Amino acid sequence: MRSWPRPDIPALPGHGSAPRLHDDASGRFLDSAAGVEPGETATLYVCGITPYDATHIGHAATYLAFDTLVRTWLDAGLDVLYTQNVTDVDDPLLERATATGVDWRELAASQVELFRTDMEALRVTPPDSYVGVTETIDSIAAAVAALRARGMAYAVPTPDALDPATSDWYFDIAAAEQSTPWVLGSESGLDQSTMGRLFAERGGDPEREGKRDPLDPLLWRAERAGEPAWDSVVGRGRPGWHIECSVIARETLGDTICVQGGGGDLVFPHHEFSAAHATALTGERFARVNAHGGLVAFDGEKMSKSLGNLVLVSQLRAAGSEPDAIRLAILAHPYRDDWEWQRGDELLAAERLAGWRASAARPASDELSAGLDDDDALALLERVRTRLHDDLDTPGALEQFDAWFSTPHSPASTALAARILDALLGIRL
CATH class of the missing domain: 1.20.120.640 (Anticodon-binding domain of a subclass of class I aminoacyl-tRNA synthetases)
Incomplete structure (x- = not known):
């Protein structure tokens, strides 16, 4: 997938040093490029958009935070390898497409293009690899098959599947904890009660009948009527959310990366389980640092399409706001803090x-x-x-x-x- 043009970044005298970042897994401040010397490569994976409400100020705050990280790494004399995904097939996207009567592929394409335009205007450094989930279906299915072969994935009966012979596949937390370095909560640093609440709020299905653990996440969804699906080694269907990022990151950056980043609402379950899947496949810790930006509110609520309280970068630009001023307004807030955009x-x-x-x-x-x-x-x-x-x-x-x-x-x-x-x-x- 095409990203956007790279801004010119002036050279400066001398070199800075790689920043310390707050690591959500340990609760400590860690060297963001530990072990990477000048002239060597620091690696970064930042979760991209699900393209149906781009680009609001919350999105922009996340990508400006990690753009700042990239700029400081470059100033420290490091090479940078940066990957960002696009979740261009997922339930929220499909639901929005159905509600608006637009083909989900057209909706995704239009929103990705708007996002590119906003990122270019804000002079955000583009990822070296900008990868759509729909471009990686075969690799994701192969990863699910590998987890199945290692005893860390199991089928759940799926009576509403288009083909009754197919099933949904789930990640087995208990099996992974027994045979890998990962244990539940090791990436997010959260307790069981908090994880249970967030799992239900953020796309999980704790009440799904047939699961071994309420928190076991979906790896592969068997085809349902009217939904997009692909033929694969684990049956016809489409990927679960978390396995996508683990596969894209490993294919483009390697088994262990310097920093996994994104918005604060990705700490759990998304980054917990994407790291768990990667570790289950490699036996290695996925990211040395888990860094997340705060959430941005407007009119007293977190920005969301459902609440109708989005402040869009494109709308500000269309009203005459200079992108440099928008950038300055966002960078005036600590990246880890939750904050509220004011009119x-x-x-x-x-x-x-x-x-x-x-x-x-x-x-x-x-x-x-x-x-x-x-x-x-x-x-x-x-x-x-x-x-x-x-x-x-x-x-x-x-x-x-x-x-x-x-x-x-x-x-x-x-x-x-x-x-x-x-x-x-x-x-x-």
Whole structure:
């Protein structure tokens, strides 16, 4: 699947260091690229959209957070290999297509294109591999077959399947815990009660008759009437949600990656079980760091299509908001925090950006024009690198520019400050 054009990222003097990130599995701050030396490759997998409500501010906040990670890795002298999926066949997409009378493939294609356009406008670094689930059906089915052969998948009778001889296939948590390094909760760090609640809220089916454990997740759904399906080694049907990401990540990045990322609503069950599936197939820990962004609310509720409270990047842009101002408004919040978008946030960010631009455009004094304060910009660079090293503290980094642009500087120093802002935070003066 095609992604979007890569933005130009200016080179900066010297190198920063790979940031520490909060790891949800351990609850500790860990080196995001532990063991990866300059010139070597850091690997990142970020779950992509289910394409039916792109691109709202919550989406944008997630991808800007991990864009900041990519930029800091590049600034640390690391090569980066980044994969993002597109869940281009799934229940929410099919339900939206049915409700709107649009073919699910057309709906997915249109929303993916809108997402690409928004990401390009926001100057988000594209993934090296941008992979749709529908492009990976055979590999996913083969992974389910491998889990079945290892005794970690089982069939559940499916009387409503189009072919009565086919069944749904489920992951066996107990079997996986007995024969792999993974145990339930090891990736999310959550207790049993919380996992049970979230499983029911986020697409799980704890009441499904015939399951061995209420939390066992679906691996493969047998074909139902009116649903898309593919022939495969495990019968005609389509993949479950979690196995998709484990397969796409391993095929493009390898068995163990540096960081698995996404929105906070993916901690459980999605990232718990996608990591479990990968570990069950390889015997290796899937990701060294599990990092997640906070959730964004609007009008007092988490943004969702069902509530009708989406703030869309495309709508803000169509109303005249500059993408750099939208980016600044989002990066003003710590990426791990839940927060609420307020009406006019993009206008306040535009005022802040305009102030920086006005300061940068002011004529310098003769002394400053001689470049006597060039070292100040190098000091700014180190302060910004320090803030981003600390769990991608973008609000703290932006405050460094507030202070910088409050006083005059030489043209050369101002030019370097602008490059720092562009390279590390993706905002152009």
